[in-house]
Amino acid sequence: MLRFLTAGESHGEKEIAILEGFPAGIKISIDFINNELKRRQEGYGRGPRMKIEKDKVKIISGIKKGETIGSPIAIMIDNRDFSIEKLPEVKNVRPGHADLPGVLKYGFNDARCVLERASARETVTRVAVGAICKLLLLEFNINVFSHTIGLGNIKVQNNKISIADIKKLTKNSDLRCIDKDVEKKMHKLIDKTKKDKDTLGGIIEVISEGIPPGLGSYVQYDKRLDTKLSGALMSIPSVKAVEIGDGIKNALKLGSKVHDEIYKGVKRKTNRAGGLEGGVTNGENLIIRAYVKPISTLMKPLDTINIDTGEETEAVKERSDVCVVPSAGVIGESMCAIVIAESFLEKFGGDCLQDIKESYEHYITRIKRFFN
């Protein structure tokens, strides 16, 4: 059973995570993890704080001679701005954040006690954990990648596309968008929105290639892979809708236009199901989309109340990104990688890479006849 917990406040000393149940024998590249952290920090429309954060991971346990040893992996990332005890109290709670619900729930008189933890800063540890899971999946040629398919009201024409193509097309894109012309429009929209002191959301798509069929389960509601994936994606701050394959469009169409017919060798011409049938992977690419709301802290503050007086006022301005959609993509990849790794280990068992490989290869051989 793979599990992890994260800890850390936005302006605390460090962000921490413990990843537990990870098998032995996987080579861990610190550079790979740091590059994932870097990918999370990039993106046109990020605010000045991103410039002071240059996240570097430190692994404290679970690794010897560069390889995992089956023990819990403790991860640490320093916060450059460690000031939690000195920062001012927050009384003017921000709509769209956990500020007010958190103050009510816990009985605080300072929303800083909430926002320090509810901050998306926490996702840096998820990306580090996700990177480690990606390293496991790569041993089985499973790739997880994402791109931006919508930013504000600008959408990308998105057809079936491979990760190789996405990587090529988004190589120099600071919005991780596959279409240069569309990206230009997005840049303009971000610039304008910034001038207007407003914020933008968007849509990201996470694609996983090389997934064997049979991950997940239909036997119990909480073992379905769609249950786990949608929960994992929805747990990302700002994500308010999750779609598997063409889930939204499909709801409007006829059954005969929705389901992915099967041909000899388990070939399919379409993948509208996003690689999941009955909560179980079917061997097609896993496709999942997350709808990201515009971030809640505006430089043109929203109306709100003061939690001491109850009187109306303007929300505090805590931070100033215009748009975090490309980052959400990287975080989405991480959450997917974690969920897939968990299901993978549950199916193939094994405490070390060697055993898992044996088990995996036996399975692939067993089902091979269907794919010829």
Add this chain to the structure above:
Amino acid sequence: MLRFLTAGESHGEKEIAILEGFPAGIKISIDFINNELKRRQEGYGRGPRMKIEKDKVKIISGIKKGETIGSPIAIMIDNRDFSIEKLPEVKNVRPGHADLPGVLKYGFNDARCVLERASARETVTRVAVGAICKLLLLEFNINVFSHTIGLGNIKVQNNKISIADIKKLTKNSDLRCIDKDVEKKMHKLIDKTKKDKDTLGGIIEVISEGIPPGLGSYVQYDKRLDTKLSGALMSIPSVKAVEIGDGIKNALKLGSKVHDEIYKGVKRKTNRAGGLEGGVTNGENLIIRAYVKPISTLMKPLDTINIDTGEETEAVKERSDVCVVPSAGVIGESMCAIVIAESFLEKFGGDCLQDIKESYEHYITRIKRFFN
């Protein structure tokens, strides 16, 4: 900790569930549960099987003198068509179902071993469990209800609406649609689709009223209420996308048009967040939508392969509903009620209704000053 497991095959003797962690002292109305089961079976567009099923719940444990006693509640519902051992093998796997992934996963040579469990018949137990959770929530004036807001390509104009109004407007609606004119169009679409031997999907909206602020949590990814709710909704067969509040629309809009500003007394003019900020309830109605794909078994069968020969053929026809969207609404209510009850009990603790009430009332009193 509230938890439940379900068991049963579509043509097995019974559907079973055990609900564990439910407090003592809640009056259980069998009529209420049976009425929920009836609501699940209704709806224009259901096939003939629905006529032979008249689900009645039997409670085997956990209740004495009509009240819960804190012990596990075992639920049973008979299947009228108990024939699992006699039914023919299924070799021509249906696209869109777990048939093929299940066969690969488990090494079956008969997809019936899959589809009997992967069938949506299983949701009858979830509705019974959800009904019991609703009875708990009703003690605290929490209502959970749903309506159909889309069927095929026909959408309902849906503004902020109360459960009382939905109940009134959908009273005689066999599609649980609040707009009579729209419903007529839906009927026509269903009739036409039936004639064409095709199937339809749609969109359902679940609304929960009376939810106290502070349920759920922002402190860990898997404790967020949005994580749990989206997983729970996505676990319903045929649901392929989940949206909280206006999650999809919001992704396209400016931040200033998305967040729900707060006014004196924690009043809000909008509820685009669907009652959740930072994964925690904010006191507004909880609004969650599920996008339901058209069911996968068509009377005009899809192309597929035979799992013995690998040759191309037509999918088996197992069942003949045109549209199950209204049922999905009732199942969606149930999953929401279960998740809310779980979070409610985690927050307020208590092993019996009396203790929970004390704890709840203390909390409401504590936060009252914000709402004046």
Add this chain to the structure above:
Amino acid sequence: MLRFLTAGESHGEKEIAILEGFPAGIKISIDFINNELKRRQEGYGRGPRMKIEKDKVKIISGIKKGETIGSPIAIMIDNRDFSIEKLPEVKNVRPGHADLPGVLKYGFNDARCVLERASARETVTRVAVGAICKLLLLEFNINVFSHTIGLGNIKVQNNKISIADIKKLTKNSDLRCIDKDVEKKMHKLIDKTKKDKDTLGGIIEVISEGIPPGLGSYVQYDKRLDTKLSGALMSIPSVKAVEIGDGIKNALKLGSKVHDEIYKGVKRKTNRAGGLEGGVTNGENLIIRAYVKPISTLMKPLDTINIDTGEETEAVKERSDVCVVPSAGVIGESMCAIVIAESFLEKFGGDCLQDIKESYEHYITRIKRFFN
């Protein structure tokens, strides 16, 4: 992940369990399960109720053509004495039972609401679940068996003994004792105790043979096999102490006399550790002992209070076994079998017997060189 829930009251209609996460492809013998239920009911010193109960299992789901299909397995056992609503209220709470703590916890005014569930009757479902797990383990030549090693103050001289020998020696023993002479003394003690209207406890030992090394884990406190086994054994009503190997004696001895030295081929001359080192199986037999207190309901009632008046009185007499130690042995086997099966599946993964066998055999081959 293997998990199960049980439901049912002592005088309710049925005892129910759902076993979830059990793999496909295991042949289920109803006779085997029923024989386990019979073993649980036997034993010198059981009261008259045992004569009216002739437990027979009914499996409602999860099986097709006599084999598991990976779906949840629902189990039912009828209670012959279904009278819960008619039985008198219990006001005079029995010391040693959950009666009083349960009344306080839940706010009942009738301890029957407690004792109906707290009754050891519930263990019948555990034995059925354990029997199914034994059938899985038998596929890998893992045997789990028990015998009585103490009854009241009479102890059995117990040396390293094989399951085959235990089975042979206890064949006609109604106390499941390997020593005929000792058994005679036990019979006499039971007879005398019965005449004295008193009750007896004892000690049981559960032995598991054929366990591969490497089950369980030392990496996290809650993944250790000793954590799980001791919790599982202690969860049996009346068990108040649990010992792994010679755990109690070993605490008094010198280190040089406690640890099991290792010789070529991983041979050991002793197994004082009971097959567990660092929370992980080491390939030796798994040996675990449970200390069973005398049952709490005496025909010569204990002093107690009436929960209505608070006044002192005598405890109610609910049931009249003198000694349930042999039954506890069978229940202990079941709990061990469940825990071992869970760890086994976690290690070897696989959704069906064929896959698990491949994975298991690969592992055995991998570690073989140590054992030559």
Add this chain to the structure above:
Amino acid sequence: MLRFLTAGESHGEKEIAILEGFPAGIKISIDFINNELKRRQEGYGRGPRMKIEKDKVKIISGIKKGETIGSPIAIMIDNRDFSIEKLPEVKNVRPGHADLPGVLKYGFNDARCVLERASARETVTRVAVGAICKLLLLEFNINVFSHTIGLGNIKVQNNKISIADIKKLTKNSDLRCIDKDVEKKMHKLIDKTKKDKDTLGGIIEVISEGIPPGLGSYVQYDKRLDTKLSGALMSIPSVKAVEIGDGIKNALKLGSKVHDEIYKGVKRKTNRAGGLEGGVTNGENLIIRAYVKPISTLMKPLDTINIDTGEETEAVKERSDVCVVPSAGVIGESMCAIVIAESFLEKFGGDCLQDIKESYEHYITRIKRFFN
């Protein structure tokens, strides 16, 4: 739901833990935690390494202005001897440790990959987590304390004793023994054993005072407090048996001499049940004992094999304590405090101290009439 994970290797940089689900509003005294760490390191018979370790906790998250804020609490303790990558490989596996089972399980060729994590060094984080839980329990006047009741073959005459008395009597005892004369004998035994290059085990008793009745549950095997407590105690390295109350002695006695009769005001003259009836606390002190085996690393090494050659040899000497029983007592307290805190929060709910206090006081008032 309270949960925690620990990470860290014995000669790694740090020991880490994350404690999750802890409520807001509890004052955290770093001195209190450090004192608990100090108590863990003390004791006659500890080796020289204890002198170089002077454990100090550092809390990285979850606290603001000295109070918990409901967010995960990350704990760090430095290892003074950070040398994991430089230490020699371990080929001569130690009997009694996880060395060999770990090597088999994970396919290592160096037992250091096992013993670094399987080391009891990890328990330092459990003591820190336990200390935090104790601070919560102290708010409700719940005290958890332990003493040594056996060392090698020397036992302490142990009658019903209060924590206040234990504290007084063990104040200057480096073995945490309440009897000065017995302690002298223990010192001598330790000295002799050290000279003989052997090791010693013993027995510790953990007492919890002020526990309200109704913690734990009888409704499901895994919710019983005895299940959780025995698992938690057994998870401590070297513990091989766990006893609740007089569980071992009681198994040998008559029922009439075992159960704790109840008198007016829920008074009892005895507490042989150790405060638990039916898996639920009954308001008496919680008493639990752990049987600690002599540590496995002897200066006079045991016979074993070399994992490379398979040839017979002597076990490696990794460390040189003679006796760790007093430390085991402190760790036992910690595990008990964690389990009690978890059950307490499950019963009383509440996200912050204020709410929990209200809920607790209501409950105490509700059950008061029984205790008058």
